[in-house]
Structure formats: C-alpha cells, structure tokens
Amino acid sequence: MNPGATSRQKKSLSGTKIRAKIVLIGDGGVGKTALRRAWLGEGFKTEYLMTIGADFASQEVTYYHSPTRTAYDIKFQVWDLAGQPRFKAVRDLYYRGAVGALCFFDITNQESYMNLVEWIQSYWNLNGIGKSPILIVGSKCDLRDNPAFPHQVSAHYGKEYATELSKLLKDKLGFSVHYLETSSKERINVDKAFKVLAGEIISSYSFQEKKRNDKSTSQKKMISDQISSR
Numbered sequence: 071m072n073p074g075a076t077s078r079q080k081k082s083l084s085g086t087k088i089r090a091k092i093v094l095i096g097d098g099g100v101g102k103t104a105l106r107r108a109w110l111g112e113g114f115k116t117e118y119l120m121t122i123g124a125d126f127a128s129q130e131v132t133y134y135h136s137p138t139r140t141a142y143d144i145k146f147q148v149w150d151l152a153g154q155p156r157f158k159a160v161r162d163l164y165y166r167g168a169v170g171a172l173c174f175f176d177i178t179n180q181e182s183y184m185n186l187v188e189w190i191q192s193y194w195n196l197n198g199i200g201k202s203p204i205l206i207v208g209s210k211c212d213l214r215d216n217p218a219f220p221h222q223v224s225a226h227y228g229k230e231y232a233t234e235l236s237k238l239l240k241d242k243l244g245f246s247v248h249y250l251e252t253s254s255k256e257r258i259n260v261d262k263a264f265k266v267l268a269g270e271i272i273s274s275y276s277f278q279e280k281k282r283n284d285k286s287t288s289q290k291k292m293i294s295d296q297i298s299s300r
C-alpha cells in the first residue's frame with residue numbers, strides 16, 4: 071500500500087468532505103493497535119501482538135466545527151505504526167503527508183512518556199508539512215492507581231506538555247494540543263480521541279485558509295492603491 075500523502079477537501083450536500091491521513095505513534099506496547107481496534111469496534115485483546123511495519127484502517131467521522139459553523143465528514147486514513155525500534159527505517163516512510171497524529175504514551179510506563187518528544191519531533195520532521203495537529207494520548211487509564219503498576223505518569227505531566235506545545239503553536243499555526251486519557255479495554259475516550267484531533271485538523275485548515283485569503287486581499291488592495299495613485 072502506498073503510504074504517501076493524501077488530504078483533500080470537497081463540498082458535498084451533507085457537509086464538507088475531508089480526507090485526512092493520520093498516524094498513530096509511540097513506543098512499542100503503548101496500546102496504539104488496541105485503540106485502533108476499539109475505534110473500529112473490533113473489541114479488546116489482552117495478549118500483545120506487536121505491529122510489523124504498519125497497519126491501515128479507514129473510517130469516517132462527522133464533526134461540527136462551531137467557529138466556522140460547518141459540518142465536516144472526515145474520512146480518516148489511519149496508519150497504525152510499529153513502535154518497536156527495529157521498525158524505525160520502514161516506519162519513517164509512513165509519516166509523509168500525514169496531517170495529524172495521535173501520540174501515545176502508556177500511563178504505567180514512564181519511559182514511554184520520556185520518549186514522546188522524540189516521536190513528535192520525528193513526525194513533524196518527516197511528514198513534509200512540519201508542525202501539524204497532534205493529540206497526546208495517555209493510554210491504559212483503566213490501570214490508573216492500580217497498585218500493580220506503582221510507577222505511573224500523573225495526568226499533570228500530560229496536561230502540562232500539551233499546554234506548553236499549545237502556547238508555541240496556537241497563535242502561529244491556529245491549533246491547540248490537548249491531552250486525553252484513554253482505555254481501549256474499557257472503551258474510555260476512544261471516539262473522543264479522533265474527534266478532538268479532527269477538530270484541531272479543521273482549525274488548522276481554517277487558519278491557513280484565512281491567512282491565504284488575508285494575503286490575497288491585502289495584495290489586491292496594494293494593487294488598487296497603486297492604480298488609484300497614478
């Protein structure tokens with residue numbers, strides 16, 4: 071399958087149709103595949119079967135974007151990437167053209183939180199677009215405060231990281247970064263993760279469109295000023 075770029079926008083009767091390639095990233099075993107399966111209604115598996123290279127899924131999400139009062143039908147093309155280090159070379163090919171990413175760490179695994187920054191950098195460096203919307207996902211929240219997993223990452227860290235990134239990105243690029251805790255086992259925030267990312271992808275589109283329109287309006291004004299001053 072071609073992992074290349076794809077994101078298109080066209081109007082339909084029901085709403086504006088968007089095709090959005092996104093990637094699921096994060097360390098091996100953090101629960102990317104489990105979330106993808108839960109989102110598709112394929113249930114939850116206790117055993118760990120690592121992803122080899124990448125898996126693909128596609129599903130449509132309807133989203134109402136209140137700032138622009140527009141309904142969107144977003145066809146997500148989801149690349150669920152292998153997180154184990156041995157797949158790095160092949161994995162890197164799949165970032166290209168992705169307009170969003172769900173960036174996972176496992177709340178019971180502090181190392182997976184520490185590695186998040188590297189995952190996000192790779193995504194932004196290799197997608198061919200630069201800094202585009204991401205959602206930080208703290209996975210396996212059904213294990214929160216479970217004494218069998220004493221070394222947890224508190225929600226505070228996830229929120230703080232998202233807030234810091236938002237401060238850098240919101241004014242320049244028109245989208246925010248959110249933090250969401252999910253459980254694929256108990257189906258907590260599974261659909262919400264895709265909806266929140268959808269919202270920020272649309273905010274980013276609208277922001278760029280507005281910037282393009284503002285630029286062309288100011289260019290037109292400059293030309294008409296020059297003509298009238300002759």
Ligand SMILES: Nc1nc2c(ncn2[C@@H]2O[C@H](COP(=O)(O)OP(=O)(O)OP(=O)(O)O)[C@@H](O)[C@H]2O)c(=O)[nH]1
Pocket residue numbers: 096097098099100101102103104105115116117118119120121122151152153154209210211212213252253254255256
């Ligand atoms: N308790 C609990 N376990 C989970 C949850 N999500 C995933 N797991 C378990 O975590 C393990 C790894 O899940 P995967 O979804 O395969 O992890 P992955 O991120 O796709 O891993 P790679 O494909 O190697 O990158 C499996 O044993 C899952 O059952 C969750 O929400 N709660």
Ligand SMILES: [Mg+2]
Pocket residue numbers: 102103104119120121150151152153
């Ligand atoms: Mg996987």
